[in-house]
Amino acid sequence: MQTNVFPIKPHDCLKSSQEIRRWYDENYHLLSRAGLWLKGEEPNTMESALFYQAELRFLVCRLSTYRDVSVSISHPLVAQIAQEVKGAFTDFAFLPPPKDLGIMTAAHIPLWSGTTTKEPPCAFDVLGISNSFVLELLNLPKLLHFSGIPLFKNERMMRQDIPFIVLGGASSAVTSVLHGPTKEQGFGDHCGLVDAVFIGEGEYSIKQFLEIVKKGKSAGLRKADILRACHGKVDGFYEPDKYEHRYEMTIQSRPEMWVGTGKTQGGLIEISPKEPYVSYPVKSATVYDLDPVRTLESGPIWYETESIGTGSLQISNGCPCFCSFCAESWEKKPYRERSLSKLLEALKAAKAQQGLDTVNLFSFNFNTHTELYPMILSFYREMGSVSLKSQRFDLLSADRFLVEVQQIIGKTTVSCGMEGISERLRRYLHKNLTEEQIYKACEFLFEKGIRELKIFLICTGLEQSEDFSEFARFAKRLDDLKRMMDSNVRMIFSLTPLYYPPHTPLQFHECLTAIEDKKKIGREVERICKFHGMEFRESASYEEIWLTQLLAMGDRRLTPALIRSSITEGFVYYHAVSKELLRNWRIYLTDLGLAEENYFCAKGKEYVFPWDDIDPGVSKKFLWEEYGRSIHFDEREYCLGRPRIEAQCLGCGACPTPAHIRKLIHHTVNQPFLKEEILRIAERKRNKLVLRVVVEIESSLRLVPKRFVGVAAARALMLAIPEVIPYYQSLSAHMRNFAEEAAFADFTHGINVYHLVFLSEDKSKDLLKGEFLSLRANHIQKYCRGFRIREFVSDSGDMPDVHGILYKVRFAKEFTESFLRQKLGEYLHANYVRHTLLKRGGQTVFKVDTKHKKNAVVFYASICKANQREEPVTEFTLFMMVSKRFHMQEFLEACYGFERRKEIVCTQIETLGYYRKNQHGARCAVCNESISEALLFGQPFGENQCLMCSIDRGKISC
Ligand code: SF4
Ligand code: SF4
Structure with missing residues (x-):
C-alpha cells in the first residue's frame, strides 16, 4: 500500500539556467510588476559568474513573496552569514506572486529559481528556507513540488542531485506539521518535508553546517553521512526523523484515498531519539555575546520602493x-x-x-x-x-x-x-x-x-x-x-x-x-x-x-493535510485565510481521523507536546x-x-x-545626554549641501523604481569615498518624482537627476567639490551597475522646473510608419493637441501649433527610420518632446491597445533630456522659428537650433 500512498512525482521543471534565463527574457512582461522580483542582480548580491567556481552553492528561500519580505532582515542576514564561509555562493528565491505561479508552472520554470543566477534549485547544494511565521508553512509543499524537488526526505536522501532542504528562522521551533506523515497513519517511510531544522539563532550554526556540507561534498560523502556529521557540531541542529513520535492509537484508514474511518486518534504519548548520537532534547542555538557576530550590513537593495534606503x-x-x-x-x-x-x-x-x-x-x-x-x-x-x-x-x-x-x-x-x-x-x-x-x-x-x-x-x-x-x-x-x-x-x-x-x-x-x-x-x-x-x-x-x-x-500527523491543501487543492497563502479554507481543513482532519478539539483543549502538566524534543532554553x-x-x-x-x-x-x-x-x-540605562546636545545636532542638520548627480540609466534598469538608482548612486559614492559616509543624509528628490506620483510604473531609461543631501561642513564641502569628484569618477563608477554617472554638481539648489522632456521611443519591427503615424495622430487628437503633419527628409513630423503649445501634452513629435546598424530590432523610432503631464503608459496603451502588455512593458523608451522654457526669445539659425526650450540636463540641441532642426540635422541622432 505504501508505495503508492503519495503518487506525487516532482513537477517536471527546466533544469538549465540558460533555458530559465531565456524564458525570463522572453516572458518577464507577463509577470507581476514586469517580473522585477525575479530579475536579481541587486546591489550586494553575488555575481552570477561566481556560481560556477563556488565550492558550495546555497539558495536562500522564502515562503513569501519578494515584496512581502523586502523589509525583512532574516534572509539577507542568512546570506551574509553564509558568505563568510570560504567558497560559498548565495542566491535568493521567493514565492512567486499569485498571478505568476500559474505562468511559471505551465512553463515548467521551477518556482524557487535563483533570482540572480536563474539556476534551478537542484543546481544548488543547500536550500535554506527562512520561515518567519506559521502560516507560511502552508506554501512549502507546493514550492518544493513545483521546483522539481521530491516532497519527502527519504526520497531526497537517495539522490545526490537533490540539495539539502533545511529550515530556520523565527518560527523554526514550531514546525512539527512538516515532519510527518507517520508510520502509524499507514504512510510507511515517507516522512519529512525538510531534512533538518536549525533551532534558534543562526549566526554560528549556519556556518558550522555549511562547512560540514562543503567538506562532505568534496570528500564525496553520502548525504545521510553529511547530516550525521552535523550532530554535536552544529548548534541547534534538529533532524526530525531521528526522533520517534508515538501516538495513542493508530488509524486503519486508507490515506491514499483521503478517507477517514470516522475514528478519532488520540494524542502523542511519547517521543524518543532513534539514534544514540543525537541530542535529546535539542538545545536551541543562542548567541550569548552579540558583539563578535555581525548584524546585517550588506543586505541587497531590493527593487521595492518601501525598503529602498x-x-x-x-x-x-x-x-x-x-x-x-x-x-x-x-x-x-x-x-x-x-x-x-x-x-x-x-x-x-x-x-x-x-x-x-x-x-x-x-x-x-x-x-x-x-x-x-x-x-x-x-x-x-x-x-x-x-x-x-x-x-x-x-x-x-x-x-x-x-x-x-x-x-x-x-x-x-x-x-x-x-x-x-x-x-x-x-x-x-x-x-x-x-x-x-x-x-x-x-x-x-x-x-x-x-x-x-x-x-x-x-x-x-x-x-x-x-x-x-x-x-x-x-x-x-x-x-x-x-x-x-x-x-x-x-x-x-x-x-x-x-x-x-x-x-x-x-x-x-x-x-x-x-x-x-x-x-x-x-x-x-x-x-x-x-x-x-x-x-x-x-x-x-x-x-x-x-x-x-x-x-x-x-503534530506530524497533519503533514498529509498540509500536502493536500497545498498540492492537491492548490491553496497558496498570501495574506488571507478564507472561510472555505477553514472548512477544507476541517474535512482534512476528519479524513485523517483527527480532531481539532484534541489540539485546542487545555493540556496538563505531563502532556507530551510535539515539540518536546526541542529545548528552547x-x-x-x-x-x-x-x-x-x-x-x-x-x-x-x-x-x-x-x-x-x-x-x-x-x-x-x-x-x-x-x-x-x-x-x-543590575541593568541600568545610561544617563541621558543634555537636551542641548541633540538640539545642536538638529541645528547642524539644517545646514545642508545638496549634491546633484546626473545619471544615465541603462535599459537593463528601466523597470526598477527610479528612486533605486539614486540610492545606488549614494551607495557608490560612499563606497568609493568612505570619508563622505558621516555626511550623507538622504536622497531628497529626483527628476522623475512627477512620474512616480502618477501611480504607475515609469519604464523609461536614459537621463535622470538625483539630489543627494549631505551635512554642509568644511570637510564635506571639500569632498564633494565637482573637481574632486570628477577625478574620482572612474572609481565611483566601479560601484555602479546598470547606470553611469555623467556629472556631479555640488550645492546645486532646488531641482529646476521642467518644461519639456525629450523621449526616444523605439518600436519593434512589426510596427510600420503608417501605423505609428495613425496612432500618434489619434492620440494627439484625443488630447486636443492641434498640429500639422509634415514630411521632412524622410521623417514624419507632427508640428504642434505654436498657439496651442501652452496647454499641450506633446510639443513636438517625429517618426524617423531607425539606424539599422545600431538598432537592428527597430524599424522606426519616435522622438517626442512632451510636458510633465504626459503619461507614457497611457500613450503606449493608446498606441498598442490595453491587451498588448508585451509591447507596453517591453518598448524601449529613452529619456534624452529635460528642458526649461527658453526665456530669451532666440530664433533658430536654420528655420528662423523661435527656440522654445533650453537645455537643463541631457542632450543639447544644435547650436542656435530648435529641436526640429536639431533632429533634422542629426544633432539628435535618429
Ligand atoms: S515579551 Fe517582550 S517582546 Fe514579547 S510582548 Fe512582552 S514586551 Fe513585547
Ligand atoms: S529569570 Fe533569571 S535566568 Fe531567566 S532571563 Fe531573567 S535573570 Fe536570566
Whole structure:
C-alpha cells in the first residue's frame, strides 16, 4: 500500500539556467510588476559568474513573496552569514506572486529559481528556507513540488542531485506539521518535508553546517553521512526523523484515498531519539555575546520602493519581559545587547553598503538598551533619520525625556502594546503594565504633540463585564486627557485574537479564540473605542487564528493535510485565510481521523507536546508554573533592572552563567545626554549641501523604481569615498518624482537627476567639490551597475522646473510608419493637441501649433527610420518632446491597445533630456522659428537650433 500512498512525482521543471534565463527574457512582461522580483542582480548580491567556481552553492528561500519580505532582515542576514564561509555562493528565491505561479508552472520554470543566477534549485547544494511565521508553512509543499524537488526526505536522501532542504528562522521551533506523515497513519517511510531544522539563532550554526556540507561534498560523502556529521557540531541542529513520535492509537484508514474511518486518534504519548548520537532534547542555538557576530550590513537593495534606503540594525536580541503570550519572549531568552561601539561600526558599513538614509533600531523593545541615549545621539548625527519602532509603555511612562527626544528626531507616530483591556487581563498576559503607567505615557506623548498613537490590544476570550467597564473608564480618561491637553492625536486601537504559541506558558491553555469566534468581544471593544472618538481595527480574522493555532499545535500527523491543501487543492497563502479554507481543513482532519478539539483543549502538566524534543532554553516546568500564575491573574516583575524596581532572577534557566543573571538584574540605562546636545545636532542638520548627480540609466534598469538608482548612486559614492559616509543624509528628490506620483510604473531609461543631501561642513564641502569628484569618477563608477554617472554638481539648489522632456521611443519591427503615424495622430487628437503633419527628409513630423503649445501634452513629435546598424530590432523610432503631464503608459496603451502588455512593458523608451522654457526669445539659425526650450540636463540641441532642426540635422541622432 505504501508505495503508492503519495503518487506525487516532482513537477517536471527546466533544469538549465540558460533555458530559465531565456524564458525570463522572453516572458518577464507577463509577470507581476514586469517580473522585477525575479530579475536579481541587486546591489550586494553575488555575481552570477561566481556560481560556477563556488565550492558550495546555497539558495536562500522564502515562503513569501519578494515584496512581502523586502523589509525583512532574516534572509539577507542568512546570506551574509553564509558568505563568510570560504567558497560559498548565495542566491535568493521567493514565492512567486499569485498571478505568476500559474505562468511559471505551465512553463515548467521551477518556482524557487535563483533570482540572480536563474539556476534551478537542484543546481544548488543547500536550500535554506527562512520561515518567519506559521502560516507560511502552508506554501512549502507546493514550492518544493513545483521546483522539481521530491516532497519527502527519504526520497531526497537517495539522490545526490537533490540539495539539502533545511529550515530556520523565527518560527523554526514550531514546525512539527512538516515532519510527518507517520508510520502509524499507514504512510510507511515517507516522512519529512525538510531534512533538518536549525533551532534558534543562526549566526554560528549556519556556518558550522555549511562547512560540514562543503567538506562532505568534496570528500564525496553520502548525504545521510553529511547530516550525521552535523550532530554535536552544529548548534541547534534538529533532524526530525531521528526522533520517534508515538501516538495513542493508530488509524486503519486508507490515506491514499483521503478517507477517514470516522475514528478519532488520540494524542502523542511519547517521543524518543532513534539514534544514540543525537541530542535529546535539542538545545536551541543562542548567541550569548552579540558583539563578535555581525548584524546585517550588506543586505541587497531590493527593487521595492518601501525598503529602498531604509535598513535595520539589530541592537539587542531577546526580551527581558515574560509576557505569557509572546513566543519571542520565551524562545529567545535571555535578553542580550550589542554594544554601541559595534553598532556604530555596523551602522557605517550598512549605510555605505545599502545607501541608507534611515536606520531602524531593530529590537523587541528599543527602550531597554543600556546605551540607548548615546545610541540615539550618535545615530541621529550619522543618519538622515532614525526609526524607533517598538517600545514599552511602562518604560516610556518613567522617561519623559525619551518622549521629548523622539519628538526632536521627528518621530510623530508611536506604537505600544497595552494588550489586555483591563489590569486583570494584563496580569493574565503577564504584561507588567498598570493603567497609571499607560496613562502617564500617553500624557507625555500628548504633551509633545505626537500625531498618531497606535495601541495594540489582545482579545483573550476571558473578557467579562468588569473588564469592559474598566476599559470604557480608561478610554474616557484618555479622551478627557486629549481634550484637556488640546491634543489632535489620532488614536487607533488594534485588536487581535490571542494566539497561544508553543514554548510559552499559554501552550497549556485552552485555545479559546480558536475554539470560537469571539466576535462579540471585538464588537464591544469597538463600540467603546468609537464612543470615545478613537479608531478601531481588527488585525487578524478568526480563520487566520484558527489555522495558525492548528498548525502550531499540530503534530506530524497533519503533514498529509498540509500536502493536500497545498498540492492537491492548490491553496497558496498570501495574506488571507478564507472561510472555505477553514472548512477544507476541517474535512482534512476528519479524513485523517483527527480532531481539532484534541489540539485546542487545555493540556496538563505531563502532556507530551510535539515539540518536546526541542529545548528552547526555558524549562517546561517553569512554563507550567507561569501558566498557573497566569490563570490566577497573578504576575511577577520581570528580571531587568530598572529605576525604583528591585529586579530579581525568576529562575527561568535561560541565562548561562551567574554573571549573565547579575548583568540583567543590575541593568541600568545610561544617563541621558543634555537636551542641548541633540538640539545642536538638529541645528547642524539644517545646514545642508545638496549634491546633484546626473545619471544615465541603462535599459537593463528601466523597470526598477527610479528612486533605486539614486540610492545606488549614494551607495557608490560612499563606497568609493568612505570619508563622505558621516555626511550623507538622504536622497531628497529626483527628476522623475512627477512620474512616480502618477501611480504607475515609469519604464523609461536614459537621463535622470538625483539630489543627494549631505551635512554642509568644511570637510564635506571639500569632498564633494565637482573637481574632486570628477577625478574620482572612474572609481565611483566601479560601484555602479546598470547606470553611469555623467556629472556631479555640488550645492546645486532646488531641482529646476521642467518644461519639456525629450523621449526616444523605439518600436519593434512589426510596427510600420503608417501605423505609428495613425496612432500618434489619434492620440494627439484625443488630447486636443492641434498640429500639422509634415514630411521632412524622410521623417514624419507632427508640428504642434505654436498657439496651442501652452496647454499641450506633446510639443513636438517625429517618426524617423531607425539606424539599422545600431538598432537592428527597430524599424522606426519616435522622438517626442512632451510636458510633465504626459503619461507614457497611457500613450503606449493608446498606441498598442490595453491587451498588448508585451509591447507596453517591453518598448524601449529613452529619456534624452529635460528642458526649461527658453526665456530669451532666440530664433533658430536654420528655420528662423523661435527656440522654445533650453537645455537643463541631457542632450543639447544644435547650436542656435530648435529641436526640429536639431533632429533634422542629426544633432539628435535618429
Ligand atoms: S514586551 Fe512582552 S510582548 Fe513585547 S517582546 Fe517582550 S515579551 Fe514579547
Ligand atoms: S535566568 Fe533569571 S535573570 Fe536570566 S532571563 Fe531567566 S529569570 Fe531573567
